[in-house]
Amino acid sequence: MTRIYDRVALIGLGLIASSMYWAIKRGGLVGEVTGYARTEATREKAREIGLCDRVCDSAAEAAEGADLVVLCVPVGAMGAVAEEIAPVLKPGATVSDVGSVKRSVIEAVAPHLPEGVHFVPAHPLAGTEHSGPESGFAELFDNRWCIIVPSDEDTDAEAVATLRALWEGMGANVDEMDADHHDLVLAVTSHTPHLIAYTMVGVADDLRRVTDSEVIKYSAAGFRDFTRIAASDPTMWRDVFLTNKDATLEILGRFTEELFALQRAIRTGDGDHLFEYFTHTRAIRRGIIEAGQDTDAPDFGRGAPRK
Ligand SMILES: NC(=O)c1ccc[n+]([C@@H]2O[C@H](COP(=O)([O-])OP(=O)(O)OC[C@H]3O[C@@H](n4cnc5c(N)ncnc54)[C@H](O)[C@@H]3O)[C@@H](O)[C@H]2O)c1
Numbered sequence: 001m002t003r004i005y006d007r008v009a010l011i012g013l014g015l016i017a018s019s020m021y022w023a024i025k026r027g028g029l030v031g032e033v034t035g036y037a038r039t040e041a042t043r044e045k046a047r048e049i050g051l052c053d054r055v056c057d058s059a060a061e062a063a064e065g066a067d068l069v070v071l072c073v074p075v076g077a078m079g080a081v082a083e084e085i086a087p088v089l090k091p092g093a094t095v096s097d098v099g100s101v102k103r104s105v106i107e108a109v110a111p112h113l114p115e116g117v118h119f120v121p122a123h124p125l126a127g128t129e130h131s132g133p134e135s136g137f138a139e140l141f142d143n144r145w146c147i148i149v150p151s152d153e154d155t156d157a158e159a160v161a162t163l164r165a166l167w168e169g170m171g172a173n174v175d176e177m178d179a180d181h182h183d184l185v186l187a188v189t190s191h192t193p194h195l196i197a198y199t200m201v202g203v204a205d206d207l208r209r210v211t212d213s214e215v216i217k218y219s220a221a222g223f224r225d226f227t228r229i230a231a232s233d234p235t236m237w238r239d240v241f242l243t244n245k246d247a248t249l250e251i252l253g254r255f256t257e258e259l260f261a262l263q264r265a266i267r268t269g270d271g272d273h274l275f276e277y278f279t280h281t282r283a284i285r286r287g288i289i290e291a292g293q294d295t296d297a298p299d300f301g302r303g304a305p306r307k
């Protein structure tokens, strides 16, 4: 048990904040964790399930005296919360966040923070399609990446190192990245795939009129994965697309070009194109598994000798 901070405040008690709380408790990483949720119902639920050592009735009350305040609200709400807590922040405290987009959060939060408060944005690359105070669990961040995005070149090195220690204590592997690069990488690996899943489920829903319940009844594994992802929180994902607009549009443009090329190959019966494309993408997937970077990958075929 290594205590990293004396007081931490979690603002917005949903999936990520509740997972942080249970992971902090598991590791004995913090003296006291305060929490704030916007609705009375969520605060009541948090008290009932023992989420946070103290649940407060305002964000400012939770943040007052904290060594670290973590904003765990949707990306579009970060600026307003920062403005609310700014007057009570302790000199020398660190403010961080867990938002899925980084440049817009820096732009929304940084102007509100007083001199002497360190701002160290972060993003754990771990989640589920569930939300709310009861959805969290201590293991969520185990062996997952957390990207720390220092808000500018002058960010206090000790504040970054202490936040890194907290995320490592919660089980994550930590890397640092520039905000714009983060937003582009996540547009490829997370944001555009979510949009595609939302779209595919929408298409299936349109088709349902033709095929009744067959779309659900006979849905294969690939489509089931799409429906899981498309069940993710609408507020969170609305905000992700509104705030990571440029990177997402860039990746969607490239996606559409590739899709049109495949569509043309199907129409013209160009089997070579399809075969080469699928061979290439299969090699990418195998490369990820062989590099040991997919901890979720099933073991199928791993033991079989490969020519
Ligand atoms: N869910 C994921 O997979 C995932 C993964 C990594 C990061 N994130 C990021 O973490 C943050 C929180 O996501 P989550 O999955 O925990 O969401 P969640 O919906 O489970 O929880 C969000 C909480 O914020 C509160 N909230 C919403 N609007 C608010 C406002 N205007 N003021 C104050 N509180 C408000 C909600 O009531 C809720 O308690 C988001 O910024 C999201 O982008 C999510």
Ligand SMILES: O=C(O)C(=O)C[C@]1(C(=O)O)C=C[C@@H](O)C=C1
Binding pocket: 099, 100, 124, 125, 126, 127, 128, 129, 189, 190, 191, 229
């Ligand atoms: O596993 C899931 O359900 C997720 O969608 C998690 C996921 C992702 O795309 O990988 C979603 C959003 C985040 O900001 C980080 C992680």
